[in-house]
Amino acid sequence: MEKLVNTIERLGGVNLLPVALAVVAFVLIGNPSSWVTLTVAGLAMGMMIFLMASGLSLVFGLMNVLNFGHSAFVSFGAFVAASVLAGLSGWLSGDSIMLGALALFLAVSAALLFGLIAGWFFETVIIRPVYEDHLRQILITMGALIVSEQIILAVWGGTPTAVPRPDFLEGALIIGDISIEIYRIFAFALGLVVYIALYAVLNRTRIGLLIRAGVESREMVEALGFRIDRLFIGVFMLGSALAAVGGAMWAGYETLISPALGGEIMIIVFIVVIIGGLGSIEGTLLGAIMVGLVGNYVGFLAPKLALASNMLLMMAILMWRPSGLRPAVK
Amino acid sequence: MSLLSISAMQTSIGQYAILHDVTLEVPEGGVFVLLGRNGAGKTTTLRSIMGLWRPSPGSVRLRGQDITGMHTADIARKGIAYVPENMGIFGGLTVAENMVLATSKGQFDAARLKRVHSLFPALEQFWTKQAWSLSGGQKQMLSVARAIIEPRDLILIDEPTKGLAPAIINAMAEAFREIAESTTILLVEQNFNFARSLGRDMAVIDDGRIAHTGPMDAFAADAALQDRLLGLS
Ligand SMILES: Nc1ncnc2c1ncn2[C@@H]1O[C@H](COP(=O)(O)OP(=O)(O)OP(=O)(O)O)[C@@H](O)[C@H]1O
Numbered sequence: 001m002e003k004l005v006n007t008i009e010r011l012g013g014v015n016l017l018p019v020a021l022a023v024v025a026f027v028l029i030g031n032p033s034s035w036v037t038l039t040v041a042g043l044a045m046g047m048m049i050f051l052m053a054s055g056l057s058l059v060f061g062l063m064n065v066l067n068f069g070h071s072a073f074v075s076f077g078a079f080v081a082a083s084v085l086a087g088l089s090g091w092l093s094g095d096s097i098m099l100g101a102l103a104l105f106l107a108v109s110a111a112l113l114f115g116l117i118a119g120w121f122f123e124t125v126i127i128r129p130v131y132e133d134h135l136r137q138i139l140i141t142m143g144a145l146i147v148s149e150q151i152i153l154a155v156w157g158g159t160p161t162a163v164p165r166p167d168f169l170e171g172a173l174i175i176g177d178i179s180i181e182i183y184r185i186f187a188f189a190l191g192l193v194v195y196i197a198l199y200a201v202l203n204r205t206r207i208g209l210l211i212r213a214g215v216e217s218r219e220m221v222e223a224l225g226f227r228i229d230r231l232f233i234g235v236f237m238l239g240s241a242l243a244a245v246g247g248a249m250w251a252g253y254e255t256l257i258s259p260a261l262g263g264e265i266m267i268i269v270f271i272v273v274i275i276g277g278l279g280s281i282e283g284t285l286l287g288a289i290m291v292g293l294v295g296n297y298v299g300f301l302a303p304k305l306a307l308a309s310n311m312l313l314m315m316a317i318l319m320w321r322p323s324g325l326r327p328a329v330k
Numbered sequence: 331m332s333l334l335s336i337s338a339m340q341t342s343i344g345q346y347a348i349l350h351d352v353t354l355e356v357p358e359g360g361v362f363v364l365l366g367r368n369g370a371g372k373t374t375t376l377r378s379i380m381g382l383w384r385p386s387p388g389s390v391r392l393r394g395q396d397i398t399g400m401h402t403a404d405i406a407r408k409g410i411a412y413v414p415e416n417m418g419i420f421g422g423l424t425v426a427e428n429m430v431l432a433t434s435k436g437q438f439d440a441a442r443l444k445r446v447h448s449l450f451p452a453l454e455q456f457w458t459k460q461a462w463s464l465s466g467g468q469k470q471m472l473s474v475a476r477a478i479i480e481p482r483d484l485i486l487i488d489e490p491t492k493g494l495a496p497a498i499i500n501a502m503a504e505a506f507r508e509i510a511e512s513t514t515i516l517l518v519e520q521n522f523n524f525a526r527s528l529g530r531d532m533a534v535i536d537d538g539r540i541a542h543t544g545p546m547d548a549f550a551a552d553a554a555l556q557d558r559l560l561g562l563s
């Protein structure tokens with residue numbers, strides 16, 4: 001038994017959970033081509049959720065700030081990107097991949113820029129007065145989420161907004177009887193690139209070192225002579241921008257978005273951050289992939305359980321590891 | 331002029347008044363020991379100096395400059411290092427990363443690094459290990475090493491011998507003696523033998539007030555005073 005545990009640890013420990021999950025799902029689903037489709041969908045969804053959740057995890061880890069308004073950046077990112085794409089729709093359907101890619105790039109950049117600015121505003125105006133006070137943080141950020149939903153309703157209207165996508169991301173890759181949507185591959189790849197970049201910044205730069213140390217003990221970093229509060233606003237802006245990019249990707253994935261998006265995403269994002277362990281992007285990635293896979297597998301195997309599946313996953317993991325799969329603080 | 335002068339400092343945590351009147355002159359050089367029973371306010375005093383609690387009223391001066399109410403990071407940059415009671419090690423970081431973080435520019439001064447390694451050889455041995463895997467004594471060494479990797483005027487050290495084996499305590503005393511040759515240590519201790527062997531001057535805090543201050547020799551010779559200020563009451 002102990003040998004088995006050691007072997008599992010050496011192979012990657014909790015990182016193997018998604019693999020184990022995929023194997024179990026393979027047995028239960030029985031049909032290889034459905035399994036591949038679901039797995040790819042789960043991974044793509046997981047990567048988009050990772051984009052949305054990573055900032056929240058760092059923001060909580062670094063300053064102990066509970067931001068229930070985080071998913072407002074996701075919905076704004078989605079709607080801003082949708083508007084840019086709609087405005088450039090002429091570029092999307094033409095023969096030129098270049099123009100389509102440029103339109104997509106502009107849409108994602110607009111979401112990113114919006115996230116940076118909105119993040120700055122949100123941190124300075126809404127979060128700063130309530131540092132160190134969780135109850136007020138919950139109330140005021142929940143309030144901000146509701147207000148932002150109303151703003152979206154006022155600007156974009158209550159009927160679902162259609163999101164056009166560039167032609168080159170439409171359609172599917174067909175290999176034998178397996179079909180993989182191209183957009184999913186793109187979403188997965190973009191998420192992976194962001195993860196690698198974040199990982200490199202956190203583990204290879206001095207700012208990253210300060211962030212990792214600050215997540216463990218803000219006081220001690222300050223006692224060594226560094227202002228975490230000045231670092232925090234940068235982290236907050238980056239987290240908000242990533243959430244907005246996640247929202248932009250999500251919009252293209254769903255192709256039809258409504259103002260209620262933020263509220264729905266909020267629950268998923270919090271589940272992911274809690275499953276993964278607060279303050280660690282490795283944990284957030286793991287949690288996001290688990291949630292993405294479970295959502296797709298259960299949606300196929302037992303559609304009625306789909307809504308409850310993420311909650312059940314969270315409860316099961318918290319019973320096993322109360323501080324999440326890969327918490328930052330040891 | 332004293333290196334550190336604290337005058338009539340009062341500190342409250344939330345609605346609780348913890349320090350009522352802390353007045354202290356820490357001269358430059360050597361080890362100054364702050365003694366006191368459990369809950370007397372030793373840690374709160376160090377945290378107030380460091381700006382981790384905000385004293386009010388009262389003032390803290392370093393070389394005559396008022397540092398009361400400054401941000402902790404700025405106080406650190408003025409030249410005060412802090413080795414907290416729980417050591418404040420970053421467990422998820424390697425020993426090397428813990429040390430690099432304690433440098434102001436992200437680079438080691440070669441001579442200082444060599445001195446740290448010779449004071450605490452274990453740190454060199456476990457340089458690339460994650461700090462959570464160190465033993466209690468090694469963590470304490472790492473915490474002290476961080477405090478001396480840059481030149482500092484004053485090092486605040488809170489109960490460094492707590493939970494350590496006698497052999498390690500002796501090594502720690504040796505290290506402190508050497509460190510105090512080139513800077514000043516304000517040491518909080520409950521282990522009186524350890525404190526007596528190091529301290530030149532001392533003070534006793536009791537219920538948030540400085541109850542006694544003077545040379546260590548005189549205090550060590552006065553059993554009745556020790557019993558009154560430190561004994562079980
Ligand atoms: N965060 C806090 N909130 C409320 N009261 C506190 C807090 N920290 C300390 N106290 C109280 O302040 C008093 C002084 O605490 P302090 O930690 O300074 O004592 P100490 O002399 O360091 O004790 P010890 O030897 O046990 O470390 C104690 O009565 C303690 O209960």
Ligand SMILES: [Mg+2]
Pocket residue numbers: 372373374415488
């Ligand atoms: Mg104490």
